[in-house]
Amino acid sequence: MLSEGYFHSFRANLVKAVIELRRYLPNTISMIVTFYAIFLFLLLGVRFVGDPATADDTVRYLLVANGFWFLLMMSVNSMGWELSTEAVRGTLEQLYLGTVPPWLILLFRVVAMLLLNLVILAALTVLSMATARTWLTVDVGALATLLPPTLLAAVGLAYVVAGLTIVFKQVNALLQLSQFVLMAFAYVPVSQVPALELAPTAKGIDMVRRVLAEGAPLSSFGAADWASVWATGALYFALGLVVFKLFERRAMRLGLLGHY
């Protein structure tokens, strides 16, 4: 059955992600250390330079923003990074010889990677909260509701990066630049810059920030909020997928699929 085949593909990609996380242990450790070091650096800034009266609120904002920045970088850059690595290894063309469409394999990979990184991030957030002695309102139900539309837009961006990678291969400069753009989406509240509501992920992160940092219940969000977060999520996902398919077709026309 087709859907059963897709499940097996998702499972295979999840298992591969777990294995590679273990086999590339130095990379995993360096990723965790980097995240924690950046948080400590920002925390020191808040404690020693910022206003002591608002320090706890700022740290809570920081915990959410830093976590999302980490998730966005992982998801947006992962597809492009994996495709360029696969082109170098020689495995990229094999992905195109399966019965599961490559765009779906990439989606399975990014979902698998997000699931694993959410576990790592949860542990890192607890460690960061303990270090800062400031605690977020952990509402698992709200997170489970808000994360899908928020990360949907991130996956859309990942498809754009993947599409560019499949044709141009070397997109390291773009990936470095994207870190700063993603930082803006994660750190700048929509209330400060209303135009960000149209940007991918920003609205969703803003809503998560209100739940985790301000303790707002899901019921505090109106229909317009939900419409905005789902519409931007779906729009950027669809747009990303279309861009990826266009670049993929171009790569096949130019014979670039397996070349590096």
Added chain:
Amino acid sequence: MPEASLIEVRDVRKAYRGPGGKLVTAVDGVSFEVARGEVLGLLGPNGAGKTTTIKMACGLVHPDAGSVRVAGHDTRTERLQAVRHVAAVLEGNRNLYWRLSVLENLVYFGGNRGRSPREVRRRSGELLERFGLAAKRDEVVAKLSRGMQQKLAIAVALLADTDVVVLDEPTLGLDVETSHEVRELLRGIAAEGRTVVLSTHDMPVVEDLCRRVVVVSGGKVVTDALVADLLNLFRSRAFRVTLAAPLPVDEMARLRGRYTLTASDDVAFEVELAEPGELYRLMDDLRAAGAELDGIERTTPRFEEVFRRLVQDGGVGAAARPLRLREATVAV
């Protein structure tokens, strides 16, 4: 398309933009068919257009013109349906994830073919036994020898249980012993009745396994013929002549001027005639030179030599037109 043809390549063309933006034609009107269960050798010198043709057959490169159909599905417009029938080893041992183990590679690729882990493990067990990799199932691919990696890449392709298996240079870079092992494995695959498209420079492998060859050169098909027919054709032109006594030097030089011949020693030489009928003229010339004939026999050329001549001549004989011998009777 005839019912029996599993792959139909019809007048495909492909040009790439080379350095300086200049269009370079890689494939120029290539056509051929591959019947179900046939083992076809796709041969040609480097840069002849073999890999591009193979990649078009796998739906990895879109042709500029013409079409490739696998099991009736166009590889461009119905790519997924077409590649459902194809498994390929395109870059040998580079087709694997080197940080994953042998079994993990099989499970991963099987999963992306929609297979359950249980099904993949069962099939993998059989394949690993057959490929002599059972003891290495938990070994990380990076630690395997090149030959083992190559065998694993073929095992991964077979795991898909597709109608068509495409193998691009399966014995490239292997030592003699491993190359022999891989050849035995390929013989087994061919015996299973699968349709195999084999691209290689290893002519003994072609001679051993392929029923038919398509030779491409300069992006065009120069020969599409049965291996046996080609060997017979070239066999009918090559003779070994033994004389009772050496010929005078000037007479020998005269013969060299008229025929393509290689002297083995003073009294024996091999001659390749443009057509079998030329043998009578050679006899006349030898008689005129005063040679006393001790013996004459037809020699069997190696396929490597046949291939070299095909590419050199642009097909069978001097004519640079493709020769199709599949249905032809070769007069010897």
